[in-house]
Amino acid sequence: xxxxxxxxKPRQAFGKLRALDGLSLTVxxxxxxxxxxxxxxxxxxxxxxxxxxxxxxxxxxxxWRRPRGPRRIRLVRYRAEKVGxxxxxxxxxxxxxxxxxxxxxxxxHSITNEEQAAAALRRVGLAxxxxxxxxxxxGGEQQRVAMPAR
Amino acid sequence: MFVDxxxxxxxxxxxxxxxxxxxxxxxxxxxIEQFTSRVASQLPGVTVRPIRQLAxxxxxxFSRIKGLLLATVILILVLTALCVxxxxxxxxxxxxxxxxxxxxxxxxxxxxxxxxxxKQVRWVSPEDRRLRRRPSPFGxxxxxxxxxxxxxxxxxxxxxxxxxxGVSLAGAFPLRLLARVKPAVIFRGEA
Numbered sequence: 077x078x079x080x081x082x083x084x085k086p087r088q089a090f091g092k093l094r095a096l097d098g099l100s101l102t103v104x105x106x107x108x109x110x111x112x113x114x115x116x117x118x119x120x121x122x123x124x125x126x127x128x129x130x131x132x133x134x135x136x137x138x139x140w141r142r143p144r145g146p147r148r149i150r151l152v153r154y155r156a157e158k159v160g161x162x163x164x165x166x167x168x169x170x171x172x173x174x175x176x177x178x179x180x181x182x183x184x185h186s187i188t189n190e191e192q193a194a195a196a197l198r199r200v201g202l203a204x205x206x207x208x209x210x211x212x213x214x215g216g217e218q219q220r221v222a223m224p225a226r
Numbered sequence: 227m228f229v230d231x232x233x234x235x236x237x238x239x240x241x242x243x244x245x246x247x248x249x250x251x252x253x254x255x256x257x258i259e260q261f262t263s264r265v266a267s268q269l270p271g272v273t274v275r276p277i278r279q280l281a282x283x284x285x286x287x288f289s290r291i292k293g294l295l296l297a298t299v300i301l302i303l304v305l306t307a308l309c310v311x312x313x314x315x316x317x318x319x320x321x322x323x324x325x326x327x328x329x330x331x332x333x334x335x336x337x338x339x340x341x342x343x344x345k346q347v348r349w350v351s352p353e354d355r356r357l358r359r360r361p362s363p364f365g366x367x368x369x370x371x372x373x374x375x376x377x378x379x380x381x382x383x384x385x386x387x388x389x390x391x392g393v394s395l396a397g398a399f400p401l402r403l404l405a406r407v408k409p410a411v412i413f414r415g416e417a
Contacts (some may be wrong), residue, residue: 121410129330130371130410156332167327167413184333 078105086132088121095121096132127159155200156185166222168210174217177204178225196224271278273382303389310393318400325404339398 081103088096096118103109124130128151158215168177178193186211200220210218227251235241251261265344284294303342318325404412 127330129413130408152329152332152334154332155330157334161330163413167323167330169324169327171355172244173264184328184337218231 079103079127080105081109081198083122083126085134086122086125087134088125088130089133090120096125119143122160127155129159129161144151162222166210166218168218168225170210173209174202174213174221177210177221181225193224197221200224290321306397307389307393307396311396311399314398317399318404321408322404322412325401326407330409335401338405361410 079102081101083099083101084150085092085098086096087098095116097123099118100124110162111122113119121130125132157211158164163171169180171206172180175193178196179188182188182193197203197220200223202217202220204216205213207219208217210221213221229237230246231247232241235243251258253261262274262276266272327337328341329335
């Protein structure tokens, strides 16, 4: 199997607090991984580092097939092409409809396609919620919007 | 209305009698002074009195009013620029979560800036696309005609465009600060 993600002893500190310390992890293609631990054990910090949203104070982390190029551009392309996030708070744009939220992700990835975005929302059972704002959706519906939007 | 002196005298029934002759002499104050001296020397019985002092006074007043108007316009432009800059700074801070989200989705800062810039252009421009799209009781073409009448003087257009670009670039400055921040830091609420 090919390696998708490799993390080598990343450390992340917030002041004196060490959120992540010395964990090593390799994820192969096709593997399903569940990261479990008590509150404050560094799960979110680890996921942020894996997803390229944050960089560790020390140590290294990279997606195995992260695109080549200057680091800043690599990170942007890595986030756009290799990583999908459903955040704990969903982080939908509040003034965009469900459909527009999905199209926003399309815009940053490549080009927008309204039909594709609508089809993605229909697949998660939101055919009648395309034009609703996040505030008009339940928590579960927002989560389902976040899945195709990411 | 200027007419020849003999004609004026004949029309007035005052042939041979002159009480006042007014001459318009364009030129610098020195040239007018020279002309006055020459007339006075050639016509000994005539009182030659230049009235340029009054004209100069009007000119000075006009210059002052012009300067005042220019200063007022510059002040208004500077205040407008500051207002847009402050609004953009507040907007950038207010929308930092959106910026973080856009970056997390793989948006480059160029794309994020483009989103904000398009919004700025709408704010700064006197022509608002939403206004033109708004249904009009006068028909579809009416708002566009009203918009065209807003630019009677073409020389104002370059200034307006330059101002738009300048203010937009200045307004994008707060975004540069957010560009350096990592998405996770914004989501944590530290930025």
